[in-house]
Amino acid sequence: MAKCLLTSSLSVRTKLLQTGVSLYNTSHGFHEEEVKKILEQFPGGSIDLLKKQNGIGILTLNNPNKMNAFSGVMMLQLLERVIELENWTEGKGLIIHGAKNTFCSGSDLNAVKALSTPESGVALSMFMQNTLTRFMRLPLISVALVQGWAMGGGAELTTACDFRL
Secondary structure, eight states: OHHHHHHHHHHHHHHHTOTTOOSOOGGGTOOHHHHHHHHTTSOOOEEEEEEOTTSEEEEEEEOGGGTTOBOHHHHHHHHHHHHHHHTOTTOOEEEEEEGGGOOBOSBOHHHHHHTOSHHHHHHHHHHHHHHHHHHHTSSSEEEEEOOSOBOTHHHHHHHTSSEEO
8 A cells, every 4th residue: 555655646746847737728717828918918028048058047037127027028938938948958057036136026017907807817827827837847956046125926936946045
C-alpha cells in the first residue's frame, strides 16, 4: 500500500511540475484568446528579457512612468517571456526587477477600471494565474529583486519566485 501511495504521489507531483500547462482552459469557461484581445487594448510599458551566455536571465518590468504597473500589453508580454523561458534549454536562473528602483505597483488602473465587471475580473485573474503558475514551474532558480513597492500583481509575481531579496 505504501508503494502505491508513493507512486501516486510522484505521479501527481510530476503533473504539477509540468511546464507549458495551464490551470484553466475552456472547460472552466476560460477563453484565453478573448482575454488577449481585451488586454491588447491597454498599451504601455514592456517586459524585457535579457538571456546571458552564462545561463542567467534578467527580466525587467519596464513601465517607470506608472511605477512599473502592469498594462494589458505587459501582461501579454509576461506570458510571451514565460513561454520563451520554458524553451530556454541553457537557462539556469532568472532575476526579476523593476526599472528605476520600483518593483511593481500592481495593475495599471486604466485597465482595471475598463475590466470592472465580475466576468472580466475572473477572466483576467485566470489569465494571470495561468501565467504565474507557468512561471513558477520554470526549471530555473528565480529571484525577485524587490526595490521600492511591490503591490498587487507585483506582490503576486514575487510569490511565484523561488527567492525574494
